[in-house]
Amino acid sequence: xxxxxxxxxxxxxxxxxxxxxxxxxxxxxxxxxxxxxxxxxxxxxxxxxxxxxxxxxxxxxxxxxxxxxxxxxxxxxxxxxxxxxxxxxxxxxxxxxxxxxxxxxxxxxxxxxxxxxxxxxxxxxxxxxxxxxxxxxxxxxxxxxxxxxxxxxxxxxxxxxxxxxxxxxxxxxxxxxxxxxxxxxxxxxxxxxxxxxxxxxxxxxxxxxxxxxxxxxxxxxxxxxxxxxxxxxxxxxxxxxxxxxxxxxxxxxxxxxxxxxxxxxxxxxxxxxxxxxxxxxxxxxxxxxxxxxxxxxxxxxxxxxxxxxxxxxxxxxxxxxxxxxxxxxxxxxxxxxxxxxxxxxxxxxxxxxxxxxxxxxxxxxxxxxxxxxxxxxxxxxxxxxxxxxxxxxxxxxxxxxxxxxxxxxxxxxxxxxxxxxxxxxxxxxxxxxxxxxxxxxxxxxxxxxxxxxxxxxxxxxxxxxxxxxxxxxxxxxxxxxxxxxxxxxxxxxxxxxxxxxxxxxxxxxxxxxxxxxxxxxxxxxxxxxxxxxxxxxx
Numbered sequence: 001x002x003x004x005x006x007x008x009x010x011x012x013x014x015x016x017x018x019x020x021x022x023x024x025x026x027x028x029x030x031x032x033x034x035x036x037x038x039x040x041x042x043x044x045x046x047x048x049x050x051x052x053x054x055x056x057x058x059x060x061x062x063x064x065x066x067x068x069x070x071x072x073x074x075x076x077x078x079x080x081x082x083x084x085x086x087x088x089x090x091x092x093x094x095x096x097x098x099x100x101x102x103x104x105x106x107x108x109x110x111x112x113x114x115x116x117x118x119x120x121x122x123x124x125x126x127x128x129x130x131x132x133x134x135x136x137x138x139x140x141x142x143x144x145x146x147x148x149x150x151x152x153x154x155x156x157x158x159x160x161x162x163x164x165x166x167x168x169x170x171x172x173x174x175x176x177x178x179x180x181x182x183x184x185x186x187x188x189x190x191x192x193x194x195x196x197x198x199x200x201x202x203x204x205x206x207x208x209x210x211x212x213x214x215x216x217x218x219x220x221x222x223x224x225x226x227x228x229x230x231x232x233x234x235x236x237x238x239x240x241x242x243x244x245x246x247x248x249x250x251x252x253x254x255x256x257x258x259x260x261x262x263x264x265x266x267x268x269x270x271x272x273x274x275x276x277x278x279x280x281x282x283x284x285x286x287x288x289x290x291x292x293x294x295x296x297x298x299x300x301x302x303x304x305x306x307x308x309x310x311x312x313x314x315x316x317x318x319x320x321x322x323x324x325x326x327x328x329x330x331x332x333x334x335x336x337x338x339x340x341x342x343x344x345x346x347x348x349x350x351x352x353x354x355x356x357x358x359x360x361x362x363x364x365x366x367x368x369x370x371x372x373x374x375x376x377x378x379x380x381x382x383x384x385x386x387x388x389x390x391x392x393x394x395x396x397x398x399x400x401x402x403x404x405x406x407x408x409x410x411x412x413x414x415x416x417x418x419x420x421x422x423x424x425x426x427x428x429x430x431x432x433x434x435x436x437x438x439x440x441x442x443x444x445x446x447x448x449x450x451x452x453x454x455x456x457x458x459x460x461x462x463x464x465x466x467x468x469x470x471x472x473x474x475x476x477x478x479x480x481x482x483x484x485x486x487x488x489x490x491x492x493x494x495x496x497x498x499x500x501x502x503x504x505x506x507x508x509x510x511x512x513x514x515x516x517x518x519x520x521x522x523x524x525x526x527x528x529x530x531x532x533x534x535x536x537x538x
Contacts, residue, residue, distance in 0.1 A: 014068035094303035117303030139231025
């Protein structure tokens, strides 16, 4: 059965919906009040039904409606459609007021229908790819993000630049970060029309010391749609205004060595992504949820959240012209969403993620960054500027020295030892990068009790370092390391089970049935190698 969609509104963006739905085979109706426009659409798509008002389109066996009318009409039209138990996609902004948006969400919930918002850039293949890269840890912990949306025109007379374009960028920020900003500050300039801002700069400060800014202007000499993300390990840049629309990864940043920032200037990588049209992907998503299955992207709740932030930015923007008004918009947030035992000390300028627990007699030194849901046992010391990912567990009596970085899901057993100096001397203090070496422990690695990791090495993901082992060289992914010095004596599955010896270069975990293939440079999961001739059962 083909899902039937009716589009309400034949303006510039409504025409895009009409054309795309027709190409997909889902356009069955159009509502347009202007007679000439309605006649033009009917001539172009003779098989569809056209109506001059929404009421006449109700009860016509449509599975869903797209509302692409002016924003001031969104609430009235969408509320009528939802009350008649119809699934609805409303163009951005969902409404002009938060209370109206909340009403629509409540109505949709009561009617058990889906309410979607036209945040089309969330379906851009590059934005989807960036979100995947963030989740995979490609750039480490997200620290800073900015969007420049600049051009000469089109100037709107009914709304300012903030309301015209910021919903796109706010929705992207929320999609990447997943938390509401603690503070919103917006400033701008009025040049063409009284009371309508032509240029705005909005700064958003999020929990976890993530900062973003959105620069908007329709008075700019050239077109620039650029999105940049800065992380602890690298950076991403996407330029949507260029012909090639490149998504580029820069292995750049700073590492702390002996308390001094040392620039990291690695290679540049062009990231490939699917060549699909965002509007088509958005409408495919909408059509696929006309069965009532709950939406995870661009649903009504997301629309309310974007509108709340947009209203806060507007209040801040208008207050900048009124010197007696408050200068910023803030919301109250919990003082602490992690646990620190009273016997432990946390210095100033430390970042600790939500859900982390720090137990007895531990010390977290200045500059340290600790992820979410970590657990630190008794007598743990985290030195200056150390980076620790999410869901890390550090057992009793462990010191993580400056220069050591632990990625997500790393386990450090009791009394294991990290070092950060190659030839320590008390009489002759060592200074500079010639003596200090960085140690990287990758995703999912386990380090046994009393093991020692000599500095300057990388421990591969999901490796397993046996109790008492002394690691003196780089460790491959999934390697089982034992002895002094530690040697690879086999392989370990991601789940922790020791793998049997590979048969015809393939090893299958007896516990979880995940498959691996052995190559000249080590062991890899089947999904990593992309080997199509091996059937992964995981």
